[in-house]
Amino acid sequence: MADVSLKNVYKSFGKTEVIHGISCDIKDGEFIVILGPSGCGKSTLLRMVAGLEVITKGDISINGAVVNNLEPAERDIAMVFQNYALYPHMTVFKNMAYGLKIRKMPKAEIKKRVFDAAKILEITELLDRKPRQLSGGQRQRVAMGRCIVREPKIFLFDEPLSNLDAKLRVQMRLEIRKLQENLNITSIYVTHDQIEAMTLGDRMIVMDNGYAVQIGTPLEIYENPATRFVAGFIGSPAMNFLAARLSADGKQVELRGGISFFIQNGDVPNQGGQEIILGIRPEHFILAESKKAMMHLTIDHIEILGADTLVYGHFGEDKTLLTLRLPAVHHFKRNTVLDLIVSSKNLHFFDKESGKRIER
Ligand SMILES: Nc1ncnc2c1ncn2[C@@H]1O[C@H](COP(=O)(O)OP(=O)(O)OP(=O)(O)O)[C@@H](O)[C@H]1O
Numbered sequence: 001m002a003d004v005s006l007k008n009v010y011k012s013f014g015k016t017e018v019i020h021g022i023s024c025d026i027k028d029g030e031f032i033v034i035l036g037p038s039g040c041g042k043s044t045l046l047r048m049v050a051g052l053e054v055i056t057k058g059d060i061s062i063n064g065a066v067v068n069n070l071e072p073a074e075r076d077i078a079m080v081f082q083n084y085a086l087y088p089h090m091t092v093f094k095n096m097a098y099g100l101k102i103r104k105m106p107k108a109e110i111k112k113r114v115f116d117a118a119k120i121l122e123i124t125e126l127l128d129r130k131p132r133q134l135s136g137g138q139r140q141r142v143a144m145g146r147c148i149v150r151e152p153k154i155f156l157f158d159e160p161l162s163n164l165d166a167k168l169r170v171q172m173r174l175e176i177r178k179l180q181e182n183l184n185i186t187s188i189y190v191t192h193d194q195i196e197a198m199t200l201g202d203r204m205i206v207m208d209n210g211y212a213v214q215i216g217t218p219l220e221i222y223e224n225p226a227t228r229f230v231a232g233f234i235g236s237p238a239m240n241f242l243a244a245r246l247s248a249d250g251k252q253v254e255l256r257g258g259i260s261f262f263i264q265n266g267d268v269p270n271q272g273g274q275e276i277i278l279g280i281r282p283e284h285f286i287l288a289e290s291k292k293a294m295m296h297l298t299i300d301h302i303e304i305l306g307a308d309t310l311v312y313g314h315f316g317e318d319k320t321l322l323t324l325r326l327p328a329v330h331h332f333k334r335n336t337v338l339d340l341i342v343s344s345k346n347l348h349f350f351d352k353e354s355g356k357r358i359e360r
């Protein structure tokens with residue numbers, strides 16, 4: 001049982017500040033994902049929670065007690081890394097038991113814990129094998145087993161699936177989520193893969209360059225991205241961004257090349273008269289009658305995915321590029337023109353300068 005609280009946490013390496021004041025309250029049993037591009041500070045933040053990096057400024061507390069100066073071993077935390085290095089000369093059983101043995105736990109208790117964890121992970125029949133006799137996914141499960149047997153208060157994961165192939169990653173993702181729900185252990189999971197983050201997290205911390213730019217549930221962040229950066233990072237294919245202008249009353253969007261359209265009443269932004277970036281997700285375009293259309297897209301290329309079709313094309317005088325995701329299989333041809341509308345509620349407005357979302 002553990003809740004974790006980060007209060008205005010900073011980290012500098014020498015004179016370089018890499019984490020610029022992050023705060024977040026993580027509830028007991030919650031699954032939090034730290035998401036962001038390479039180098040944004042995800043691992044550093046996780047390592048501070050683990051006690052592997054000194055906190056430059058701010059506080060990290062577990063169950064209300066500040067742990068800034070506690071050694072990793074005193075924090076009751078287990079961590080799974082990308083490179084989980086099992087001991088090659090030991091069996092799976094011994095690999096899982098090792099950490100308990102050096103803590104001098106009685107043999108019977110070790111055996112019970114290893115067998116219980118193996119049952120949860122469905123690796124009981126592998127306990128006598130050596131790591132080299134296992135598949136990548138099985139090895140990853142043993143690495144998790146090593147953590148489970150310790151019965152920690154908190155699980156930390158740093159990109160644990162990135163060494164696995166795509167199919168196995170999806171399978172293990174599901175298993176980690178199920179396991180976490182069953183054990184109900186507070187978990188913090190680092191990834192740069194937005195689909196992993198969306199599917200695993202109760203909430204996500206989206207990081208950009210050492211800042212937590214948005215904290216929320218996957219759906220909150222997908223529907224209301226706080227900045228253009230977040231909007232572009234969450235969702236696949238990525239959101240389309242168009243240079244645009246809002247009319248002074250905010251009721252009309254003007255795109256380049258003389259294209260403009262009205263925004264429905266309830267969805268008008270609370271600012272107007274400035275240059276903006278208009279964001280539209282590929283899945284939010286709808287085929288429409290020509291005279292009602294907001295834009296006419298000339299198809300450059302299509303990809304049939306089975307359930308959906310991705311359409312790449314351009315519109316307007318300056319050939320602005322768009323990506324569309326249309327449900328169902330469409331056998332469109334190159335150079336066909338599609339007439340498109342987007343519901344006003346699915347338009348996202350971002351300030352051109354700051355990149356911040358313009359609320360409605
Ligand atoms: N020991 C260190 N000394 C100096 N700078 C460091 C150290 N560790 C990390 N950094 C820097 O801190 C920043 C954040 O690094 P971090 O490893 O936390 O990024 P990350 O988000 O985990 O990236 P990745 O997705 O590539 O693992 C980077 O600019 C990195 O170069």
Ligand SMILES: [Mg+2]
Nearest residue numbers: 042043044158
């Ligand atoms: Mg990292």
